[in-house]
Amino acid sequence: MRILVTGGCGFIGSAFCRYIVEQTDWYVMNLSRSTYSATNVALDSVRNSDRYCFSKGDISDLHCLTHVLRKYSPDAIVHLAGESNVDLISPQKFLESNILGTNILLEATTDYWKSLPNEKKSRFRFILVSTVEVYGAFDYLKKFKEDSPYRPSSFYAASKAASEHLVWACGVGYNLPIIITNCSNNYGPYQSTKKLIPRVITKALKGEKIPVYGKGDNIRNWLHVDDHVKALILLLKFGQPLTKYNIGTSDDLTNLDVVKRICHLLDKLVPDFSFGKREKLIEFVKDRTGHNLRSSVDWSKIHQEMNWSPKESFDSGLEKTVKWYLENERWWQLSIDREFNKSPIMV
Ligand SMILES: NC(=O)c1ccc[n+]([C@@H]2O[C@H](COP(=O)([O-])OP(=O)(O)OC[C@H]3O[C@@H](n4cnc5c(N)ncnc54)[C@H](O)[C@@H]3O)[C@@H](O)[C@H]2O)c1
DSSP states (O other): OEEEEETTTSHHHHHHHHHHHHHOSOEEEEEESOOOHHHHHHTTTTTTOTTEEEEEOOTTOHHHHHHHHHHHOOSEEEEOOSOOOTTOSSSHHHIIIIIIIHHHHHHHHHHHHHTSOHHHHHHOEEEEEEEGGGGOOOOSSOOBOTTSOOOOOSHHHHHHHHHHHHHHHHHHHHOOOEEEEEEOEEEOTTOOTTBHHHHHHHHHHHTOOEEEETTSOOEEEEEEHHHHHHHHHHHHHHOOSSEEEEEOOSOEEEHHHHHHHHHHHHHHHSOOTTSOOGGGGEEEEOOOSSOOSBOOBOOHHHHHHHOOOOSOOHHHHHHHHHHHHHHOHHHHHHHHHHHTTTSOOBO
16 A cells, blocks of 8 residues: 555654554655654654655645656545644634645545546545544533534634535545544644643643643543554545544543643652642633534444544553653654744643
């Protein structure tokens, strides 16, 4: 299998590239817009493999995409490139990457796919990685299913919903063999320190205040990035065209619960009595608008059809992640330098 992954320099994309090179005999090409020192390091272990290659490019560049597709001739595309900074207050960047970029990628992919010989054409898959945020907020009794209505409440979620519609329309209208996934909040190694879990770990390690939005009662579903990658691999192998899968876990936790668990873990792993228990560092700050109170997901379809279930419980995945950040201070310092630590925490 030759896989083209867009956005392979990002958090999920780099985990995907590492998995392909380290755990399969497949080939992977990473097409991504930008590389920063922190994300570069995430790909260090695969950079010299003859089954990995990188092409710096933008999914909005039709000429570049056409060239890459012809040259690399992938059997599948996993589309991860996108703007995912949920706190951007203008929709412009979401429109550019998530909607217009996806549209151009689809145009190039459809042309490429039509040119394939029949056998390769029928095996080809295009997977769009979307988010459970497209479903909006939910009540406390049910979880989102694949056919739950789209009710986005942020520009990010609206743009991801729009990209899903474009991808689905390509599948229905032009027979492109597409699959859409809606996954919950990912966490794991090499995640930007702008995101909740790495930010809390690094703040708590430095003995700095840990800001928590509102009362910390927003509930999120947490998925270890390696479990997510394994689900994508299964879909590449067995997923049927024109299908949609939720990917999540049974771990629905309030943000405050997540923050407290990190503090307790660090107290156990790196006791530091200079500032007492790390929970004391928690500071409640004004909440943001447009963020769902609860976001939970029913992933029984992928479980039943693909026999997928997450290997990590939140506690085991969190412990591994905290230990990874403890062992990789040089990496998270790079990530902090890049973000200048001025931006708010993203969940
Ligand atoms: N991280 C999560 O918890 C999560 C949850 C659900 C869905 N997703 C989706 O998964 C995808 C990847 O998420 P992530 O957390 O790895 O994000 P990320 O920001 O770490 O990575 C995104 C990558 O895409 C690249 N990119 C952005 N726009 C591009 C463009 N126009 N052309 C080429 N490359 C471009 C960026 O340079 C970056 O390397 C996103 O589409 C996101 O919506 C993420």
